[in-house]
Amino acid sequence: xxxxxxxxxxxxxxxxxxxxxxxxxxxxxxxxxxxxxxxxxxxxxxxxxxxxxxxxxxxxxxxxxxxxxxxxxxxxxxxxxxxxxxxxxxxxxxxxxxxxxxxxxxxxxxxxxxxxxxxxxxxxxxxxxxxxx
Amino acid sequence: xxxxxxxxxxxxxxxxxxxxxxxxxxxxxxxxxxxxxxxxxxxxxxxxxxxxxxxxxxxxxxxxxxxxxxxxxxxxxxxxxxxxxxxxxxxxxxxxxxxxxxxxxxxxxxxxxxxxxxxxxxxxxxxxxxxxx
DNA sequence: CAGCATCCCAGGGGATACTG
DNA sequence: CAGTATCCCCTGGGATGCTG
Numbered sequence: 001x002x003x004x005x006x007x008x009x010x011x012x013x014x015x016x017x018x019x020x021x022x023x024x025x026x027x028x029x030x031x032x033x034x035x036x037x038x039x040x041x042x043x044x045x046x047x048x049x050x051x052x053x054x055x056x057x058x059x060x061x062x063x064x065x066x067x068x069x070x071x072x073x074x075x076x077x078x079x080x081x082x083x084x085x086x087x088x089x090x091x092x093x094x095x096x097x098x099x100x101x102x103x104x105x106x107x108x109x110x111x112x113x114x115x116x117x118x119x120x121x122x123x124x125x126x127x128x129x130x131x132x133x
Numbered sequence: 134x135x136x137x138x139x140x141x142x143x144x145x146x147x148x149x150x151x152x153x154x155x156x157x158x159x160x161x162x163x164x165x166x167x168x169x170x171x172x173x174x175x176x177x178x179x180x181x182x183x184x185x186x187x188x189x190x191x192x193x194x195x196x197x198x199x200x201x202x203x204x205x206x207x208x209x210x211x212x213x214x215x216x217x218x219x220x221x222x223x224x225x226x227x228x229x230x231x232x233x234x235x236x237x238x239x240x241x242x243x244x245x246x247x248x249x250x251x252x253x254x255x256x257x258x259x260x261x262x263x264x265x266x
Numbered sequence: 267c268a269g270c271a272t273c274c275c276a277g278g279g280g281a282t283a284c285t286g
Numbered sequence: 287c288a289g290t291a292t293c294c295c296c297t298g299g300g301a302t303g304c305t306g
Contacts, residue, residue, distance in 0.1 A: 026248025026252065029251055030245070052288085064281075067280085090288095110240045112159045114159075116159045187267065200298085222267095224306085
């Protein structure tokens with residue numbers, strides 16, 4: 001009985017359920033905030049210096065004006081970016097990331113890294129398949 | 134001339150359109166692979182040592198058997214995990230991550246980090262609101 | 267325990283056309 | 287240029303109940 005209690009304790013220290021609950025929560029929160037196909041690519045585009053609607057759109061393959069418009073609005077509401085209209089020419093709008101938005105930098109970087117490695121792997125696999133076939 | 138070449142080189146490194154196209158692609162690829170609410174939490178759970186269906190389910194708040202079942206199947210097809218059935222008792226199934234799956238580790242870590250900071254920030258903001266109100 | 271079957275729905279997302 | 291407005295579809299996802 002004592003033995004079993006000890007074993008249980010050790011296991012808890014090795015992988016504390018509390019910590020894990022907290023971490024799953026954190027993970028799910030993040031997924032909730034940046035979920036969907038477009039938010040991260042948009043943030044990435046803004047961080048790359050794109051400020052104008054068209055520029056952002058052109059920099060993200062596949063996005064439509066509708067989705068871009070929607071996401072920008074939502075992200076502005078969530079303080080992830082700032083929208084500025086040039087008072088002189090109302091058709092001059094600029095989007096810039098807030099500092100808060102930059103906190104996604106590391107996530108984006110890791111995801112880019114993964115995507116590149118993934119492509120590399122895919123290429124290698126198909127090459128190997130060709131050699132074997 | 135040499136100077137200009139060097140300057141150009143630097144600028145290219147800083148924001149090479151080619152690189153950016155490649156990076157957006159990589160980013161979108163990654164989002165495609167791990168998109169949705171559940172894949173990353175599942176991977177996380179497996180990496181935390183959960184192997185049984187019920188355990189995985191219990192470790193992920195909100196997931197239903199239906200979704201878990203579906204995602205596990207899909208991820209098995211995509212070589213992200215291995216499913217093992219104990220021949221002695223067919224109701225003993227174990228899921229384990231492949232090494233490939235572990236390559237998501239850094240992404241998950243970054244996302245957990247972000248989620249924790251996010252909660253902290255939310256708490257601070259609401260606290261400040263209380264003080265001001 | 268490990269899951270499949272069924273029913274159901276919101277909303278994410280696409281295509282296209284139009285406006286100030 | 288910077289969006290809105292429609293229309294429409296699909297599917298991710300929820301709820302619930304059932305089986306080997």
